[in-house]
Amino acid sequence: MLYNLTAPQFAKMLQNLNRLLEKGVEHATHKKFEVDVLLNSRLAPDQFNLIRQIQIATDTAKLGMSRLTGKEAPKHEDNEKTLAELQKRIHEVITYLHSFSEMDLKDATTKHISHPRWDGKYLLGEEFAFQHLIPNFYFHITTAYSILRHNGVDIGKKDYLGELPYKK
Amino acid sequence: MLYNLTAPQFAKMLQNLNRLLEKGVEHATHKKFEVDVLLNSRLAPDQFNLIRQIQIATDTAKLGMSRLTGKEAPKHEDNEKTLAELQKRIHEVITYLHSFSEMDLKDATTKHISHPRWDGKYLLGEEFAFQHLIPNFYFHITTAYSILRHNGVDIGKKDYLGELPYKK
Numbered sequence: 001m002l003y004n005l006t007a008p009q010f011a012k013m014l015q016n017l018n019r020l021l022e023k024g025v026e027h028a029t030h031k032k033f034e035v036d037v038l039l040n041s042r043l044a045p046d047q048f049n050l051i052r053q054i055q056i057a058t059d060t061a062k063l064g065m066s067r068l069t070g071k072e073a074p075k076h077e078d079n080e081k082t083l084a085e086l087q088k089r090i091h092e093v094i095t096y097l098h099s100f101s102e103m104d105l106k107d108a109t110t111k112h113i114s115h116p117r118w119d120g121k122y123l124l125g126e127e128f129a130f131q132h133l134i135p136n137f138y139f140h141i142t143t144a145y146s147i148l149r150h151n152g153v154d155i156g157k158k159d160y161l162g163e164l165p166y167k168k
Numbered sequence: 169m170l171y172n173l174t175a176p177q178f179a180k181m182l183q184n185l186n187r188l189l190e191k192g193v194e195h196a197t198h199k200k201f202e203v204d205v206l207l208n209s210r211l212a213p214d215q216f217n218l219i220r221q222i223q224i225a226t227d228t229a230k231l232g233m234s235r236l237t238g239k240e241a242p243k244h245e246d247n248e249k250t251l252a253e254l255q256k257r258i259h260e261v262i263t264y265l266h267s268f269s270e271m272d273l274k275d276a277t278t279k280h281i282s283h284p285r286w287d288g289k290y291l292l293g294e295e296f297a298f299q300h301l302i303p304n305f306y307f308h309i310t311t312a313y314s315i316l317r318h319n320g321v322d323i324g325k326k327d328y329l330g331e332l333p334y335k336k
Contacts, residue, residue: 001169001277005298013303043211043318109169112335121334130173131332135181138306139313139328146314150211160307164299166289167280 002108002129006068007100010061013141014094016162017057018087020148020155025083027153035083041147050147054086057140058093064133065100067115068108068125170276170297174236175268178229181309182262184330185225186255188316188323193251195321203251209315218315222254225308226261232301233268235283236276236293 028035042049048056055078062073074096080086111125123132145160196203210217216224223246230241242260247253279293291300313328 001294004294005173005302009298012299043314044320047317118334121336123332123334126169126172127333130177131180132329134173134302135306135329136325138303139310139325142307142310143314145307146211146311149215150318152212157304157307161300161303164291165295166286166291168289 002068002126003100003102003105005134006105006129007065007097010065010137011094011097012162013137014058014061014090014097016160017054017141017144018090019162020145020153020159021054021083021087023155023159024148024151024153027148027151031152036081038148038151038153039081039083039086041151043143043147043150047143050144051080051086053140053144053147054090055080057137057144058089060133060137060140062093062096064129064137065097067113068111068129068133069100069104071100071104170236170294171268171270171273173302174273174297175233175265178233178305179262179265180330181305182226182229182258182265184328185222185309185312186258187330188313188321188327189222189251189255191323191327192316192319192321195316195319199320204249206316206319206321207249207251207254209319211311211315211318215311218312219248219254221308221312221315222258223248225305225312226257228301228305228308230261230264232297232305233265235281236279236297236301237268237272239268239272 024038025035028038039051040049055076058076065071066073074092076089080089109124109126112122113125113128114120114122141160145155149155192206193203196206207218223244226244233239234241242264244257248257277292277294280290281293281296282288282290313323317323
Protein backbone atom coordinates (compact mmCIF):
# COMPACT_ATOMS: atom_id res chain seq x y z
CA MET A 1 0.00 0.00 0.00
CA LEU A 2 2.84 2.42 0.84
CA TYR A 3 4.17 1.77 -2.66
CA ASN A 4 0.92 2.78 -4.42
CA LEU A 5 0.74 5.87 -2.25
CA THR A 6 4.24 7.07 -3.08
CA ALA A 7 6.40 6.09 -6.10
CA PRO A 8 3.75 5.81 -8.86
CA GLN A 9 1.58 8.59 -7.42
CA PHE A 10 4.54 10.98 -7.04
CA ALA A 11 5.59 10.17 -10.61
CA LYS A 12 2.06 10.93 -11.80
CA MET A 13 1.96 14.26 -9.95
CA LEU A 14 5.36 15.27 -11.36
CA GLN A 15 4.04 14.45 -14.81
CA ASN A 16 1.03 16.68 -14.01
CA LEU A 17 3.49 19.39 -12.91
CA ASN A 18 5.16 19.10 -16.31
CA ARG A 19 1.82 19.69 -17.99
CA LEU A 20 1.14 22.70 -15.76
CA LEU A 21 4.49 24.14 -16.86
CA GLU A 22 3.61 23.52 -20.51
CA LYS A 23 0.42 25.51 -19.99
CA GLY A 24 2.61 28.23 -18.49
CA VAL A 25 4.66 28.26 -21.71
CA GLU A 26 1.47 28.55 -23.79
CA HIS A 27 0.32 31.48 -21.66
CA ALA A 28 3.69 33.24 -21.90
CA THR A 29 3.78 32.73 -25.68
CA HIS A 30 0.22 34.01 -26.09
CA LYS A 31 0.88 37.06 -23.90
CA LYS A 32 4.33 37.59 -25.46
CA PHE A 33 6.50 37.46 -22.34
CA GLU A 34 9.44 35.24 -21.43
CA VAL A 35 8.50 32.06 -19.52
CA ASP A 36 11.41 32.96 -17.18
CA VAL A 37 9.11 35.58 -15.66
CA LEU A 38 6.87 32.75 -14.43
CA LEU A 39 9.85 30.68 -13.25
CA ASN A 40 11.05 33.59 -11.13
CA SER A 41 7.61 34.47 -9.73
CA ARG A 42 6.63 33.86 -6.13
CA LEU A 43 3.50 34.36 -3.98
CA ALA A 44 5.22 36.34 -1.23
CA PRO A 45 8.56 38.19 -1.13
CA ASP A 46 9.93 35.79 1.49
CA GLN A 47 8.62 32.60 -0.13
CA PHE A 48 10.50 30.55 -2.74
CA ASN A 49 9.97 31.21 -6.44
CA LEU A 50 8.65 28.67 -8.95
CA ILE A 51 12.14 27.33 -9.80
CA ARG A 52 12.78 26.55 -6.13
CA GLN A 53 9.29 25.06 -5.66
CA ILE A 54 10.01 22.63 -8.50
CA GLN A 55 13.44 21.80 -7.07
CA ILE A 56 11.92 21.11 -3.65
CA ALA A 57 8.97 19.10 -5.03
CA THR A 58 11.39 16.83 -6.92
CA ASP A 59 13.75 16.64 -3.91
CA THR A 60 10.89 15.78 -1.57
CA ALA A 61 9.89 12.87 -3.80
CA LYS A 62 13.36 11.51 -4.53
CA LEU A 63 14.90 12.00 -1.05
CA GLY A 64 11.74 10.72 0.65
CA MET A 65 11.82 7.53 -1.39
CA SER A 66 15.55 7.19 -0.81
CA ARG A 67 15.10 7.53 2.97
CA LEU A 68 12.28 4.97 3.00
CA THR A 69 14.19 2.39 0.96
CA GLY A 70 17.93 3.14 1.04
CA LYS A 71 17.92 3.29 -2.75
CA GLU A 72 20.27 6.02 -3.94
CA ALA A 73 18.54 9.03 -5.53
CA PRO A 74 19.78 11.01 -8.54
CA LYS A 75 21.80 14.08 -7.52
CA HIS A 76 21.00 17.62 -8.61
CA GLU A 77 23.06 20.76 -8.08
CA ASP A 78 20.06 23.09 -7.71
CA ASN A 79 21.44 25.32 -10.44
CA GLU A 80 18.55 25.02 -12.90
CA LYS A 81 17.63 28.35 -14.46
CA THR A 82 15.67 27.43 -17.57
CA LEU A 83 12.48 25.50 -18.17
CA ALA A 84 14.43 22.87 -20.14
CA GLU A 85 16.75 22.30 -17.17
CA LEU A 86 13.81 22.01 -14.78
CA GLN A 87 12.02 19.57 -17.10
CA LYS A 88 15.20 17.47 -17.28
CA ARG A 89 15.26 17.33 -13.47
CA ILE A 90 11.57 16.40 -13.31
CA HIS A 91 12.15 13.71 -15.93
CA GLU A 92 15.12 12.24 -14.03
CA VAL A 93 13.11 12.02 -10.82
CA ILE A 94 10.16 10.40 -12.63
CA THR A 95 12.59 7.81 -14.06
CA TYR A 96 13.96 7.19 -10.54
CA LEU A 97 10.40 6.80 -9.16
CA HIS A 98 9.54 4.33 -11.93
CA SER A 99 12.49 2.17 -10.85
CA PHE A 100 10.71 1.18 -7.60
CA SER A 101 8.64 -1.92 -7.00
CA GLU A 102 6.47 -2.92 -4.04
CA MET A 103 9.33 -5.08 -2.72
CA ASP A 104 11.55 -2.01 -2.25
CA LEU A 105 9.08 -0.74 0.34
CA LYS A 106 8.38 -3.96 2.22
CA ASP A 107 10.28 -2.89 5.38
CA ALA A 108 9.71 0.85 4.98
CA THR A 109 6.81 1.41 7.39
CA THR A 110 8.85 0.52 10.49
CA LYS A 111 12.21 1.84 9.28
CA HIS A 112 13.83 4.58 11.40
CA ILE A 113 13.96 7.68 9.22
CA SER A 114 16.32 10.50 10.12
CA HIS A 115 16.92 13.85 8.46
CA PRO A 116 19.89 16.23 8.52
CA ARG A 117 17.72 18.86 10.25
CA TRP A 118 16.26 16.57 12.93
CA ASP A 119 19.17 16.68 15.33
CA GLY A 120 19.61 12.90 15.61
CA LYS A 121 15.91 12.21 16.19
CA TYR A 122 13.89 9.91 13.94
CA LEU A 123 10.39 9.02 12.76
CA LEU A 124 9.09 5.59 11.88
CA GLY A 125 8.73 5.16 8.11
CA GLU A 126 4.94 5.29 8.20
CA GLU A 127 4.94 8.45 10.34
CA PHE A 128 7.49 10.03 8.03
CA ALA A 129 5.49 9.13 4.91
CA PHE A 130 2.06 10.19 6.23
CA GLN A 131 2.94 13.26 8.31
CA HIS A 132 6.00 14.68 6.54
CA LEU A 133 6.71 13.37 3.05
CA ILE A 134 3.17 13.36 1.59
CA PRO A 135 2.02 16.71 3.08
CA ASN A 136 5.30 18.32 1.94
CA PHE A 137 5.17 16.86 -1.55
CA TYR A 138 1.62 18.09 -2.21
CA PHE A 139 2.48 21.43 -0.61
CA HIS A 140 5.16 22.17 -3.21
CA ILE A 141 3.16 20.86 -6.19
CA THR A 142 0.20 23.00 -5.10
CA THR A 143 2.39 26.05 -4.52
CA ALA A 144 3.88 25.66 -8.01
CA TYR A 145 0.29 25.42 -9.32
CA SER A 146 -0.71 28.54 -7.35
CA ILE A 147 2.20 30.61 -8.68
CA LEU A 148 1.12 29.78 -12.24
CA ARG A 149 -2.59 30.34 -11.49
CA HIS A 150 -1.86 33.63 -9.73
CA ASN A 151 -0.08 34.79 -12.89
CA GLY A 152 -3.03 34.06 -15.14
CA VAL A 153 -2.14 30.62 -16.50
CA ASP A 154 -5.31 28.77 -17.52
CA ILE A 155 -5.09 25.68 -15.29
CA GLY A 156 -7.62 23.92 -13.10
CA LYS A 157 -8.04 21.08 -10.63
CA LYS A 158 -8.08 18.47 -13.40
CA ASP A 159 -4.59 19.51 -14.52
CA TYR A 160 -3.40 19.14 -10.93
CA LEU A 161 -5.01 15.73 -10.29
CA GLY A 162 -4.31 14.22 -13.71
CA GLU A 163 -6.11 11.18 -15.09
CA LEU A 164 -8.06 8.97 -12.70
CA PRO A 165 -8.60 5.23 -13.28
CA TYR A 166 -12.42 5.42 -13.45
CA LYS A 167 -14.29 2.17 -13.95
CA LYS A 168 -17.82 1.44 -15.21
CA MET B 169 -2.77 1.91 7.35
CA LEU B 170 -5.51 3.76 5.42
CA TYR B 171 -6.84 4.88 8.81
CA ASN B 172 -3.53 6.48 9.91
CA LEU B 173 -3.25 8.16 6.55
CA THR B 174 -6.69 9.75 6.67
CA ALA B 175 -8.86 10.39 9.77
CA PRO B 176 -6.19 11.36 12.35
CA GLN B 177 -3.94 13.03 9.78
CA PHE B 178 -6.79 15.07 8.30
CA ALA B 179 -7.84 16.08 11.83
CA LYS B 180 -4.27 17.18 12.55
CA MET B 181 -4.06 19.23 9.34
CA LEU B 182 -7.41 20.91 10.08
CA GLN B 183 -6.08 21.78 13.53
CA ASN B 184 -3.01 23.25 11.81
CA LEU B 185 -5.36 25.21 9.52
CA ASN B 186 -7.02 26.61 12.63
CA ARG B 187 -3.63 27.81 13.87
CA LEU B 188 -2.86 29.37 10.48
CA LEU B 189 -6.14 31.30 10.75
CA GLU B 190 -5.26 32.44 14.27
CA LYS B 191 -1.99 33.81 12.90
CA GLY B 192 -4.09 35.59 10.27
CA VAL B 193 -6.10 37.21 13.08
CA GLU B 194 -2.88 38.34 14.80
CA HIS B 195 -1.63 39.86 11.56
CA ALA B 196 -4.93 41.66 10.90
CA THR B 197 -5.02 43.00 14.47
CA HIS B 198 -1.42 44.17 14.27
CA LYS B 199 -1.97 45.87 10.90
CA LYS B 200 -5.37 47.19 12.01
CA PHE B 201 -7.55 45.69 9.28
CA GLU B 202 -10.60 43.41 9.49
CA VAL B 203 -9.81 39.68 9.30
CA ASP B 204 -12.72 39.48 6.81
CA VAL B 205 -10.33 40.97 4.25
CA LEU B 206 -8.21 37.82 4.51
CA LEU B 207 -11.28 35.56 4.43
CA ASN B 208 -12.39 37.16 1.17
CA SER B 209 -8.94 37.13 -0.44
CA ARG B 210 -8.01 34.87 -3.33
CA LEU B 211 -4.88 34.17 -5.41
CA ALA B 212 -6.55 34.68 -8.79
CA PRO B 213 -9.81 36.39 -9.78
CA ASP B 214 -11.30 33.10 -10.98
CA GLN B 215 -10.10 30.99 -8.03
CA PHE B 216 -12.04 30.49 -4.78
CA ASN B 217 -11.45 32.81 -1.83
CA LEU B 218 -10.20 31.70 1.60
CA ILE B 219 -13.73 31.07 2.94
CA ARG B 220 -14.45 28.66 0.07
CA GLN B 221 -11.01 27.00 0.39
CA ILE B 222 -11.80 26.23 4.05
CA GLN B 223 -15.27 24.96 3.13
CA ILE B 224 -13.81 22.67 0.46
CA ALA B 225 -10.93 21.44 2.66
CA THR B 226 -13.41 20.42 5.37
CA ASP B 227 -15.81 18.94 2.79
CA THR B 228 -13.01 16.97 1.15
CA ALA B 229 -12.11 15.41 4.51
CA LYS B 230 -15.61 14.68 5.76
CA LEU B 231 -17.16 13.53 2.46
CA GLY B 232 -14.07 11.49 1.59
CA MET B 233 -14.25 9.64 4.90
CA SER B 234 -18.00 9.22 4.51
CA ARG B 235 -17.58 7.72 1.02
CA LEU B 236 -14.86 5.34 2.22
CA THR B 237 -16.85 4.11 5.22
CA GLY B 238 -20.55 4.87 4.75
CA LYS B 239 -20.51 6.79 8.04
CA GLU B 240 -22.72 9.86 7.78
CA ALA B 241 -20.85 13.18 7.75
CA PRO B 242 -22.00 16.40 9.46
CA LYS B 243 -23.91 18.69 7.11
CA HIS B 244 -22.96 22.30 6.39
CA GLU B 245 -24.92 24.89 4.44
CA ASP B 246 -21.84 26.66 3.01
CA ASN B 247 -23.11 29.96 4.37
CA GLU B 248 -20.19 30.76 6.70
CA LYS B 249 -19.14 34.39 6.52
CA THR B 250 -17.16 34.96 9.72
CA LEU B 251 -14.05 33.42 11.18
CA ALA B 252 -16.08 32.10 14.14
CA GLU B 253 -18.47 30.30 11.78
CA LEU B 254 -15.55 28.79 9.84
CA GLN B 255 -13.85 27.67 13.04
CA LYS B 256 -17.09 26.04 14.17
CA ARG B 257 -17.20 24.12 10.87
CA ILE B 258 -13.55 23.06 11.20
CA HIS B 259 -14.19 21.96 14.77
CA GLU B 260 -17.25 19.88 13.77
CA VAL B 261 -15.29 18.10 11.06
CA ILE B 262 -12.39 17.41 13.45
CA THR B 263 -14.90 15.90 15.91
CA TYR B 264 -16.31 13.75 13.10
CA LEU B 265 -12.80 12.62 12.09
CA HIS B 266 -12.00 11.72 15.70
CA SER B 267 -15.06 9.42 15.74
CA PHE B 268 -13.32 6.95 13.38
CA SER B 269 -11.40 3.85 14.33
CA GLU B 270 -9.29 1.48 12.23
CA MET B 271 -12.26 -0.92 12.07
CA ASP B 272 -14.34 1.65 10.17
CA LEU B 273 -11.86 1.44 7.29
CA LYS B 274 -11.30 -2.31 7.18
CA ASP B 275 -13.18 -2.79 3.86
CA ALA B 276 -12.48 0.66 2.46
CA THR B 277 -9.58 -0.10 0.09
CA THR B 278 -11.68 -2.26 -2.24
CA LYS B 279 -14.97 -0.40 -1.84
CA HIS B 280 -16.50 1.07 -5.01
CA ILE B 281 -16.49 4.84 -4.55
CA SER B 282 -18.75 6.99 -6.69
CA HIS B 283 -19.20 10.74 -6.81
CA PRO B 284 -22.07 12.93 -8.03
CA ARG B 285 -19.79 14.35 -10.76
CA TRP B 286 -18.48 11.01 -12.02
CA ASP B 287 -21.40 10.10 -14.23
CA GLY B 288 -21.98 6.66 -12.71
CA LYS B 289 -18.33 5.62 -12.85
CA TYR B 290 -16.38 4.57 -9.76
CA LEU B 291 -12.91 4.23 -8.27
CA LEU B 292 -11.73 1.57 -5.85
CA GLY B 293 -11.35 2.95 -2.33
CA GLU B 294 -7.57 2.88 -2.44
CA GLU B 295 -7.46 4.64 -5.82
CA PHE B 296 -9.93 7.23 -4.55
CA ALA B 297 -7.93 7.83 -1.36
CA PHE B 298 -4.48 8.00 -3.00
CA GLN B 299 -5.27 9.77 -6.28
CA HIS B 300 -8.24 11.97 -5.43
CA LEU B 301 -8.96 12.49 -1.73
CA ILE B 302 -5.42 13.04 -0.41
CA PRO B 303 -4.15 15.23 -3.29
CA ASN B 304 -7.36 17.31 -3.09
CA PHE B 305 -7.25 17.67 0.68
CA TYR B 306 -3.64 18.93 0.71
CA PHE B 307 -4.40 21.15 -2.27
CA HIS B 308 -7.02 23.13 -0.36
CA ILE B 309 -5.05 23.31 2.90
CA THR B 310 -2.01 24.56 0.96
CA THR B 311 -4.09 27.06 -1.02
CA ALA B 312 -5.55 28.43 2.25
CA TYR B 313 -1.96 28.70 3.53
CA SER B 314 -0.85 30.48 0.33
CA ILE B 315 -3.68 33.03 0.51
CA LEU B 316 -2.59 33.95 4.05
CA ARG B 317 1.11 33.96 3.15
CA HIS B 318 0.50 36.04 0.05
CA ASN B 319 -1.20 38.62 2.27
CA GLY B 320 1.75 38.93 4.62
CA VAL B 321 0.73 36.57 7.44
CA ASP B 322 3.83 35.30 9.24
CA ILE B 323 3.48 31.54 8.74
CA GLY B 324 5.93 28.86 7.68
CA LYS B 325 6.21 25.19 6.83
CA LYS B 326 6.17 24.19 10.50
CA ASP B 327 2.73 25.77 10.96
CA TYR B 328 1.50 23.78 7.96
CA LEU B 329 2.97 20.42 9.03
CA GLY B 330 2.26 20.74 12.76
CA GLU B 331 3.96 18.65 15.41
CA LEU B 332 5.78 15.49 14.38
CA PRO B 333 6.18 12.44 16.66
CA TYR B 334 10.00 12.55 16.76
CA LYS B 335 11.75 9.83 18.76
CA LYS B 336 15.27 9.69 20.23
